[in-house]
């Protein structure tokens with residue numbers, strides 16, 4: 041492959057104790073986005089994002105990452121347009137990061153890792169009755185990926201960072217009642233899009249990925265705060281939550297489209 045061999049892909053990965061690519065998987069994520077191989081699609085619409093900050097519910101550590109979850113019982117925080125046929129409801133967002141700044145993102149661009157990656161997870165409530173059902177359908181989910189790069193302190197992220205000590209251990213949760221995730225999006229509208237999968241079990245091939253071209257900037261202290269979280273529960277031997285990203289998966293018979301020339 042472009043920047044790594046996939047032989048290892050079929051090996052067991054310590055984090056998930058399950059085959060990295062599901063048998064017969066043809067659209068697994070994450071992937072390397074080779075900029076020059078992406079195809080500009082003039083028919084791609086602008087992505088329209090409207091989040092209601094009061095739909096925010098809580099932050100919790102699920103043992104893979106920390107998640108900020110939203111009330112998705114109505115169409116109050118939604119995305120529409122872009123590559124999507126329907127509107128999708130925001131369910132949660134979370135991050136993936138490295139032990140050091142040299143890696144941490146799940147997707148790469150021209151084989152370059154970013155130190156972290158944000159995923160905003162949405163589901164197709166037009167066609168499916170629940171998130172759990174949408175997870176099993178080819179057009180069930182839409183995940184916006186935003187790269188984080190080392191730079192200026194991000195004031196919007198800081199409110200999340202300040203809450204992290206309260207969710208240090210797996211299965212801890214705190215109430216978090218107002219947060220506007222649009223503050224975590226870059227102002228540039230450009231994105232790549234491709235058909236992929238969840239990057240943690242159940243690894244279902246149900247995700248339309250929308251990867252923003254431009255990263256947001258966060259500072260070293262904010263990345264370090266992510267690294268103070270634990271995979272382990274209270275009372276267990278402490279295991280630092282770092283390197284919670286899945287290895288790159290083969291592109292196979294897929295084209296990455298760009299919304300920009």
Ligand SMILES: CC[C@H](C)CCC(=O)Nc1ccc(S(N)(=O)=O)cc1
Pocket residue numbers: 159161171172175183237238239240241242
């Ligand atoms: C029974 C299935 C369960 C309900 C699914 C729970 C869930 O939300 N999983 C999930 C979500 C997003 C990603 S990612 N990293 O954005 O690809 C990975 C896994």
Ligand SMILES: [Zn+2]
Pocket residue numbers: 134135136159239
């Ligand atoms: Zn993710």
